[in-house]
Structure formats: C-alpha cells, structure tokens
Amino acid sequence: MVGPLLRATAPAAFGDWLTDRLARRPTGAQARAVYRDPLYHYPNFRVILAELALTSGDYLLEVGCGGGAFLKEALRSGCRARAVDHSPEMVRLAREENREAVARGRLEVLEASADRLPFPDAIFTCAAMTGVLGFLPNPVAALAEIRRVLRPNARLVILGSDPENRGTPAAPEPMASRLRFYDSERLEGLAREAGFDNARVVRRDLEAFAREAGVPEEHLPLFAGPGARFLIAHKG
Numbered sequence: 001m002v003g004p005l006l007r008a009t010a011p012a013a014f015g016d017w018l019t020d021r022l023a024r025r026p027t028g029a030q031a032r033a034v035y036r037d038p039l040y041h042y043p044n045f046r047v048i049l050a051e052l053a054l055t056s057g058d059y060l061l062e063v064g065c066g067g068g069a070f071l072k073e074a075l076r077s078g079c080r081a082r083a084v085d086h087s088p089e090m091v092r093l094a095r096e097e098n099r100e101a102v103a104r105g106r107l108e109v110l111e112a113s114a115d116r117l118p119f120p121d122a123i124f125t126c127a128a129m130t131g132v133l134g135f136l137p138n139p140v141a142a143l144a145e146i147r148r149v150l151r152p153n154a155r156l157v158i159l160g161s162d163p164e165n166r167g168t169p170a171a172p173e174p175m176a177s178r179l180r181f182y183d184s185e186r187l188e189g190l191a192r193e194a195g196f197d198n199a200r201v202v203r204r205d206l207e208a209f210a211r212e213a214g215v216p217e218e219h220l221p222l223f224a225g226p227g228a229r230f231l232i233a234h235k236g
C-alpha cells in the first residue's frame with residue numbers, strides 16, 4: 001500500500017514534479033504569476049526580436065509560448081502570429097494576456113506539442129522558440145516539424161540551452177539534471193539534422209538588454225559573461 005506513496009514522494013519523482021510545475025509544463029498560481037510577466041526572460045526576447053526584425057507582413061510561429069509575454073512584444077510589429085504550448089494553463093494565460101490580438105484574429109494560441117504542430121505545411125514567414133529547447137526529448141523532431149510549417153526563405157531564431165548555465169540561477173536543480181544542454185557545434189548540428197540550411201550560432205551579451213528591460217541592478221551580473229547562444233537558421 002505504501003509503495004505508490006513512496007514512489008510519488010521519492011526525490012526523483014519530486015524533482016520531476018517540480019520541474020514540470022515550474023517550467024517544463026507550468027501549472028499553478030506561482031507559474032501563472034511568473035509567466036504572465038517573466039522579467040528575467042525579456043533580455044532573451046529582445047535578442048530574438050532584434051534578429052527576427054519583424055514587420056507587419058510577417059506571420060510568426062512561437063513554440064512553447066508560456067504566458068504569451070514574447071507574443072505581446074512581437075505583435076507590436078503589426079505581424080500576425082500563431083503559437084503553441086503543451087500546458088493548457090499556459091495556453092489560457094497566453095490567450096488572456098493577448099486577448100485583443102486574439103479577438104481581432106491576429107493571434108491564435110493552441111495546445112500542442114512541439115513535435116506535432118497542428119498547422120499545414122509552409123505557412124509561416126518566421127519562427128521563434130525561447131526557454132524550451134533544453135526540455136525537448138527529441139529536439140531534431142521538433143526542429144524538423146518547425147521547418148515543415150515554414151515557407152521557403154523563412155527564418156528561425158531559437159534561444160539555446162547553454163552548458164554553462166547548468167546549476168546556475170538560469171538552470172538550477174532539480175531542473176538542471178532534467179535539461180539537455182548543447183554547445184555551439186551541437187546546436188548547429190541539430191538544425192542541420194532537421195534540414196535547415198545556413199544554421200549558425202551567435203552569442204549575445206545579455207547585460208545591456210537586461211538593464212533595458214528593468215532587471216534590478218544587483219541581478220545584472222547574472223546576465224554578463226561569454227554571451228548566451230542563439231541559433232539562427234533559414235529554410236532554403
């Protein structure tokens with residue numbers, strides 16, 4: 001009788017539960033509060049937006065949109081967007097946070113997994129994914145699926161999952177031992193295996209972006225260093 005209870009409360013199961021709840025498939029009031037306005041993620045959003053250089057003619061896909069904060073920034077360009085997340089609570093939150101764009105038909109947010117996108121082939125002009133890569137059990141399958149729904153010449157920008165972050169505030173335990181980390185070579189390799197041409201990794205110092213986003217002065221050193229990796233690729 002105590003077997004299932006012990007299994008559910010063992011450290012490994014607890015680590016899985018906490019990782020899911022906080023980041024891998026967020027649920028609960030705390031997760032909603034964090035992902036509604038994820039201050040510490042805005043530096044990454046700003047790098048991705050600078051690389052995408054969205055215009056009103058773009059049709060953007062975001063995979064793993066969390067509470068829709070990146071979408072809110074991206075939609076300022078006038079673009080249209082669709083997004084997926086496999087957490088039903090995050091899907092609801094992203095819709096709520098972008099209710100006007102949803103009501104106007106500029107944004108659709110769906111519950112779906114990164115490796116099975118509910119979209120036809122070749123419809124998006126660009127795609128973004130941030131804070132998700134390290135959680136994917138099969139990143140090549142997800143990247144290939146993203147490539148399928150991109151138009152020819154479309155661009156993709158993804159925040160990497162940097163080995164240097166393991167065990168730091170960016171990827172603390174118990175999450176760290178459940179994440180996959182990639183150096184630059186491996187990151188480019190994932191994109192090539194998924195069929196992307198011209199895949200390259202750029203590294204960006206996030207400190208200035210963090211300052212601009214309003215991260216408290218005492219936390220700015222967390223964003224300094226060799227620069228976070230971003231994968232940039234095009235569908236040939």
Ligand SMILES: C[S@@+](CC[C@H](N)C(=O)[O-])C[C@H]1O[C@@H](n2cnc3c(N)ncnc32)[C@H](O)[C@@H]1O
Pocket residue numbers: 023024025026035038041063064065066067069070084085086087090112113114115129130131132135136
């Ligand atoms: C750490 S959160 C990042 C959320 C948001 N992108 C941000 O930066 O604030 C990771 C998000 O990816 C979603 N996610 C993880 N694996 C996924 C998958 N296989 N398919 C779809 N969404 C996924 C989670 O549900 C969660 O909302």
